[in-house]
Amino acid sequence: xxxxxxxxxxxxxxxxxxxxxxxxxxxxxxxxxxxxxxxxxxxxxxxxxxxxxxxxxxxxxxxxxxxxxxxxxxxxxxxxxxxxxxxxxxxxxxxxxxxxxxxxxxxxxxxxxxxxxxxxxxxxxxxxxxxxxxxxxxxxxxxxxxxxxxxxxxxxxxxxxxxxxxxxxxxxxxxxxxxxxxxxxxxxxxxxxxxxxxxxxxxxxxxxxxxxxxxxxxxxxxxxxxxxxxxxxxxxxxxxxxxxxxxxxxxxxxxxxxxxxxxxxxxxxxxxxxxxxxxxxxxxxxxxxxxxxxxxxxxxxxxxxxxxxxxxxxxxxxxxxxxxxxxxxxxxxxxxxxxxxxxxxxxxxxxxxxxxxxxxxxxxxxxxxxxxxxxxxxxxxxxxxxxxxxxxxxxxxxxxxxxxxxxxxxxxxxxxxxxxxxxxxxxxxxxxxxxxxxxxxxxxxxxxxxxxxxxxxxxxxxxxxxxxxxxxxxxxxxxxxxxxxxxxxxxxxxxxxxxxxxxxxxxxxxxxxx
Amino acid sequence: xxxxxxxxxxxxxxxxxxxxxxxxxxxxxxxxxxxxxxxxxxxxxxxxxxxxxxxxxxxxxxxxxxxxxxxxxxxxxxxxxxxxxxxxxxxxxxxxxxxxxxxxxxxxxxxxxxxxxxxxxxxxxxxxxxxxxxxxxxxxxxxxxxxxxxxxxxxxxxxxxxxxxxxxxxxxxxxxxxxxxxxxxxxxxxxxxxxxxxxxxxxxxxxxxxxxxxxxxxxxxxxxxxxxxxxxxxxxxxxxxxxxxxxxxxxxxxxxxxxxxxxxxxxxxxxxxxxxxxxxxxxxxxxxxxxxxxxxxxxxxxxxxxxxxxxxxxxxxxxxxxxxxxxxxxxxxxxxxxxxxxxxxxxxxxxxxxxxxx
Ligand SMILES: Nc1ncnc2c1ncn2[C@@H]1O[C@H](COP(=O)(O)OP(=O)(O)OP(=O)(O)O)[C@@H](O)[C@H]1O
Ligand SMILES: [Mg+2]
Numbered sequence: 001x002x003x004x005x006x007x008x009x010x011x012x013x014x015x016x017x018x019x020x021x022x023x024x025x026x027x028x029x030x031x032x033x034x035x036x037x038x039x040x041x042x043x044x045x046x047x048x049x050x051x052x053x054x055x056x057x058x059x060x061x062x063x064x065x066x067x068x069x070x071x072x073x074x075x076x077x078x079x080x081x082x083x084x085x086x087x088x089x090x091x092x093x094x095x096x097x098x099x100x101x102x103x104x105x106x107x108x109x110x111x112x113x114x115x116x117x118x119x120x121x122x123x124x125x126x127x128x129x130x131x132x133x134x135x136x137x138x139x140x141x142x143x144x145x146x147x148x149x150x151x152x153x154x155x156x157x158x159x160x161x162x163x164x165x166x167x168x169x170x171x172x173x174x175x176x177x178x179x180x181x182x183x184x185x186x187x188x189x190x191x192x193x194x195x196x197x198x199x200x201x202x203x204x205x206x207x208x209x210x211x212x213x214x215x216x217x218x219x220x221x222x223x224x225x226x227x228x229x230x231x232x233x234x235x236x237x238x239x240x241x242x243x244x245x246x247x248x249x250x251x252x253x254x255x256x257x258x259x260x261x262x263x264x265x266x267x268x269x270x271x272x273x274x275x276x277x278x279x280x281x282x283x284x285x286x287x288x289x290x291x292x293x294x295x296x297x298x299x300x301x302x303x304x305x306x307x308x309x310x311x312x313x314x315x316x317x318x319x320x321x322x323x324x325x326x327x328x329x330x331x332x333x334x335x336x337x338x339x340x341x342x343x344x345x346x347x348x349x350x351x352x353x354x355x356x357x358x359x360x361x362x363x364x365x366x367x368x369x370x371x372x373x374x375x376x377x378x379x380x381x382x383x384x385x386x387x388x389x390x391x392x393x394x395x396x397x398x399x400x401x402x403x404x405x406x407x408x409x410x411x412x413x414x415x416x417x418x419x420x421x422x423x424x425x426x427x428x429x430x431x432x433x434x435x436x437x438x439x440x441x442x443x444x445x446x447x448x449x450x451x452x453x454x455x456x457x458x459x460x461x462x463x464x465x466x467x468x469x470x471x472x473x474x475x476x477x478x479x480x481x482x483x484x485x486x487x488x489x490x491x492x493x494x495x496x497x498x499x500x501x502x503x504x505x506x507x508x509x510x511x512x513x514x
Numbered sequence: 515x516x517x518x519x520x521x522x523x524x525x526x527x528x529x530x531x532x533x534x535x536x537x538x539x540x541x542x543x544x545x546x547x548x549x550x551x552x553x554x555x556x557x558x559x560x561x562x563x564x565x566x567x568x569x570x571x572x573x574x575x576x577x578x579x580x581x582x583x584x585x586x587x588x589x590x591x592x593x594x595x596x597x598x599x600x601x602x603x604x605x606x607x608x609x610x611x612x613x614x615x616x617x618x619x620x621x622x623x624x625x626x627x628x629x630x631x632x633x634x635x636x637x638x639x640x641x642x643x644x645x646x647x648x649x650x651x652x653x654x655x656x657x658x659x660x661x662x663x664x665x666x667x668x669x670x671x672x673x674x675x676x677x678x679x680x681x682x683x684x685x686x687x688x689x690x691x692x693x694x695x696x697x698x699x700x701x702x703x704x705x706x707x708x709x710x711x712x713x714x715x716x717x718x719x720x721x722x723x724x725x726x727x728x729x730x731x732x733x734x735x736x737x738x739x740x741x742x743x744x745x746x747x748x749x750x751x752x753x754x755x756x757x758x759x760x761x762x763x764x765x766x767x768x769x770x771x772x773x774x775x776x777x778x779x780x781x782x783x784x785x786x787x788x789x790x791x792x793x794x795x796x797x798x799x800x801x802x803x804x805x806x807x808x809x810x811x812x813x814x815x816x817x818x819x820x821x822x823x824x825x826x827x828x829x830x831x832x833x834x835x836x837x838x839x840x841x842x843x844x845x846x847x848x849x850x851x852x853x854x855x856x857x858x859x860x861x862x863x864x865x866x867x868x869x870x871x872x
Contacts (some may be wrong), residue, residue: 320756341758351756359756362746364817373746374758376739385738430757 021084023048023201024069024100024170029078031064031225033417036407038064039075040225046170049199051192053212053233056222057245057449058421059406062205063105065222066172069203070102071095082169099169103176105420105447106357109155111148115139118147118158123165130165136194137161138187151307153184160191171195172203175420177211178446181305181475182510189215207421207449208476209238221245246451271296274333275469276349276438281327283316285309286493289327294438294469299460301480302473304490305513310473311354312493314442318344318351332437345374348437352427352444354473360427361415368411371396371430399429403459404452420447428456439463441472445479457483477509489513568865569812569822573829580836587839594718596835597828601720602627602779602786604827606798607805608728609775614806614818615735616768617748618667618674623776623802625682626659628795630780632689632698635790639701640694649781656777657770659685664769668762689792699789710785720782725824727775732820734771744768745817800851801830807858811865830854 022045031039039061046052054062067073069080071089080087082098089095092102109118119130134140137157147155156176163171173192177185192202192215206212212219213233221229221244229244273296282289286309294300302310315321317329319338329336331347338344341351353359362370372379372392379388379395397411403425410418410426418426424447431439441460445453460483464470474480480487486500489512497512499505580587606623613620630652637648663681667674712719735741743764746754755761783796808829809822833854834847 318756340760341756342760345758353756358750358752360753362749362753362757364749365742365745369742373742373754376742380739385740386733387737387739387742389737 021081022046023050023083025081026065026069027079027081029065029068029075029080031061031068031073031075037225039068042078042222042225042227044220044227046201046203048169048201049196051196051202051204051215051217053216053219054203054205054222055207055209055212055219055241055245057406058425058447058452059419060222061225062222063174063419064225066102066174066203066205069095069170070100070172072102096166096168099167100172101163101166101168101170102172103156103159103163103174105174105178107152107155107159109147109158112146114144114146115150115154115158116143119161119165121162133161133164136164137191153180153306156180156184157188157191160188164195168200170201170203172205174205175207175447176204177206177208178443181303181513182477183514184306185211207447207453209241209450210478212241213238219244242450245449271467273467275331276471277330277333278317279328279330281313281316281329282325282493283309283312283322284325285312285322288492288494290490290493290495291327292488292495292498294471296437296467296469297464298486299464299470299472299484301484301487302471302490303475303477303480303487303509303513306475308490308513309493310490311442313490314351314440314471314473315353317349317440318353320351320353345434345436348435349440350431350434350436350438351440352431352442354442354446356424356427356446360430361423363416365415366411367400367413367415367418367426368393368396370415371399371426371433374430375433395433396429399432400425402455403428404455405429421449421452424448425452428459432459437468439468439470441470443474444472445474445476453479477506477513481506481509568861569808569825569829573825573832576829576832576836580832580840583836583840587836592835592839594721596832597721598718599835600828600831601718601724602783602796603798603801603831604724604805604824605727605779605782606776606796607802607809607823607827607830608731608820609772609779610802611806611809611818611820611823612731612735612744612768612775613674613772615748616744616765617751618765618768620663620678620769620772621675621799622663622678622682622685623772624796624799625685626656626773626776627780627783627798628793629659629685629689630656630777631783631787631795632790632792633692634781634784635698635702636692638703639698640692642701645703645706652777652781653774656774659777660770660773661766663773664766667769668765686793693790693792695792697789697791702784702788702790707785707788710782711788720786723782727778728820728824731771731775735820740764740767748818800855801827804830804851804855804858807855807862810862811858815865816862826858 024044024046026042026044029039029042030037042061042065044052044065054065056062064073068075068078071092071094074090080089082100087098089098089100095101110121115134116130119134131140131143134143137160139154139157139161142150142154147158160171160173160176176188180188192204196202204212204216213236216233219229219231219233219236219241220227221231223245274293275296276294278293279291280289281291288309290309290313292300302313304310312322316324317338319340324338329338331349336344336347344351362373365373368389372387372395376387379391380386381388393411400410401408405422405425406419407413410422415423415426424444428444439460445456448456457479460470460472472480472484477487481504486498487504487509488495489497489499489509491513499509499512577588586592606627610620610623633655634648634652637643637651638645643651659681663674663677666672666677710719714722735744743754743759746757746759747761747764751761780795784790805823805826806818808826809820809824810816810818812822812825813819814822830851833850837847837850
């Protein structure tokens with residue numbers, strides 16, 4: 001790692017000009033979308049082999065900045081130079097030619113192809129270093145495996161490998177670890193450290209603060225389209241980072257003062273009423289069978305390594321995944337056979353599924369239409385079949401405001417104009433509008449900033465206090481320890497451990513996962 | 515980001531619940547794996563801003579050309595003629611829009627309408643049913659045809675293209691069967707014929723009915739929960755399923771609506787022509803697809819929509835009329851109709867920007 005490079009660029013100013021030119025420099029980049037400023041006069045330097053983390057609230061402009069750097073988007077004003085040469089990036093292809101590769105947040109792989117075929121996508125001849133790259137991302141032995149047999153972590157690594165085959169000088173990773181568990185994150189970090197040793201620079205976008213402290217040399221804080229701070233990560237704490245993000249969003253808003261508090265686990269009145277009871281549930285996709293109970297008034301966590309079968313379980317309960325082979329389910333102490341989301345909904349179940357692009361967002365619809373989709377029939381103008389659009393708008397807008405969604409007038413915007421985290425809040429709003437007894441959530445905080453994450457945890461607690469049973473699946477153990485009453489650990493379709501009270505620590509849960 | 519809105523009007527959704535939407539990815543993979551998660555480049559934004567004006571501009575140009583060839587083109591009489599001839603194709607095109615919106619296809623629209631034309635005539639002429647009874651029977655038949663197609667596609671998972679090509683052939687055969695392969699000209703209720711051919715306050719009655727049907731379909735698609743669910747299925751079938759939409763039933767309903775409206779159009783055609791002979795009904799297969807795709811390049815750009823389809827249908831019937839007046843030989847209509855369909859698809863794609871319509 002090149003400490004001197006990072007400190008040189010870190011200090012900014014004309015001194016940089018005397019030293020070797022920065023690998024990347026962005027000067028005064030501005031981007032507006034129809035009057036709304038997404039990026040405002042951003043100036044950034046990244047040294048060779050430096051790891052720079054971009055942090056900021058949802059909609060701060062992180063993705064916009066990385067799209068501009070990688071040629072996906074052209075800035076309204078601003079100059080980009082690479083190794084001191086000014087470049088005019090017109091397309092991602094050209095940016096790749098200049099050595100800049102973006103690994104976008106969304107998985108873009110073909111499940112029916114092998115790892116090798118996926119790696120080669122878009123490249124003409126078979127690259128001679130394909131094996132070396134596969135080795136580097138830890139997929140050498142899986143080269144001829146179909147990608148859909150491997151988990152999302154492997155798929156993400158394939159995307160990174162695909163970028164590495166283009167021999168980038170600068171690699172941008174947009175929320176690569178959103179659904180990684182500890183083990184996968186460690187592997188990714190090892191790869192990143194390897195790359196920086198070869199003077200490849202990294203821009204790393206994440207909402208997971210511990211990760212940023214662990215991997216980045218320098219943190220660039222963004223807020224409302226502006227770069228507000230640039231700090232070295234030495235002696236930076238997660239609290240300070242959280243302050244940058246929260247303070248940047250709106251330092252004076254009451255939510256920003258961190259007044260979102262958690263009721264300690266034991267204090268929550270958990271009744272004996274079992275709202276969801278799953279006994280020996282085995283699906284076609286996993287070997288093990290799951291048994292657990294959720295009671296009214298509690299927030300239960302569900303974790304496990306990627307591929308443990310958490311989503312399989314939740315989707316099966318929802319009636320939208322692998323078919324149930326055996327076992328029984330009871331909702332509100334009466335038997336329930338999962339068959340379709342509609343039936344599950346009618347029985348008071350709600351699932352906020354993982355992977356919002358694929359399983360939740362309807363492209364081409366506005367935020368309002370997206371949020372109101374499942375509850376449409378409940379909001380009609382009297383006896384007519386017509387939708388009460390005014391009421392829809394009010395209800396969606398107020399929920400989005402509760403979840404702190406940006407921009408404020410998001411209700412009538414097309415869904416694609418929202419940043420990743422804000423789109424996730426739309427998905428949450430959709431299901432909070434649905435009356436329910438049991439709320440199942442699969443990675444609900446994916447891509448959501450710290451402040452909104454706290455807000456979501458508070459919402460979960462409120463739901464439980466209304467007498468609902470809440471089950472949150474997350475690969476972020478810390479989050480679960482903080483926000484839930486007890487944690488179920490899953491391995492290959494089976495609940496292998498349950499931790500509650502004093503034994504519920506990050507370390508113990510992590511150990512139980514393995 | 516583009517991936518946040520790959521609203522691809524013609525894309526068949528996928529019900530698969532595997533870890534990635536392979537068919538979505540596969541389409542872009544051929545181009546360049548790295549451009550998959552593409553935030554929109556400026557050219558797309560420009561297209562989106564100016565694209566919607568493309569169809570109106572082309573329409574004006576065509577009007578100008580036709581007018582320059584024959585000055586009777588823009589007379590009041592001829593305008594009514596164009597609109598009157600556009601009315602029934604517009605109805606069929608609007609019906610087709612419903613199926614296209616939910617990401618399916620229906621190649622049987624013309625056959626359904628044609629079957630209705632002949633069978634309706636046969637019911638009155640050969641079997642001596644009263645007009646009212648014949649209408650009721652035909653509407654029920656229309657519902658049944660739609661329900662059967664919808665059931666095969668939605669519940670049996672058969673490919674809609676193949677199913678509707680098959681059902682179209684069956685219905686064509688049915689036309690010969692019900693009419694005994696004979697032309698039916700006497701026995702069609704003259705009151706009905708007069709009504710269809712009449713004017714109301716100087717406007718041909720069909721020119722009043724077609725917009726009414728279009729308005730109802732627009733309201734269904736745009737203002738009801740059912741319409742929202744149809745659109746959701748077309749844009750992201752898996753998400754619609756996860757959101758609790760009864761995907762199968764909704765698809766079935768979509769096919770029923772389409773067949774029902776096509777049946778209506780077919781019956782009106784019986785009145786308009788005053789006679790029926792198998793396979794000589796409305797010739798709307800190409801024009802209705804053209805209308806839908808022209809429509810997808812207007813108003814709600816990149817998505818099939820009823821107002822766009824209506825304009826598209828008018829444009830599609832303007833062409834034969836203009837060519838006729840310009841004294842271009844009859845068969846050239848084929849060239850123009852085929853050309854317009856391909857141009858419309860191409861244009862819809864350009865306007866919506868690459869990935870969004872295919
Ligand atoms: N196509 C678009 N049209 C209109 N506004 C847009 C568009 N794309 C992005 N924006 C707006 O630009 C702002 C910045 O978005 P960006 O995606 O860069 O945020 P982000 O920092 O990546 O947030 P997140 O952490 O949620 O991913 C947001 O307010 C967003 O709504
Ligand atoms: Mg983002």
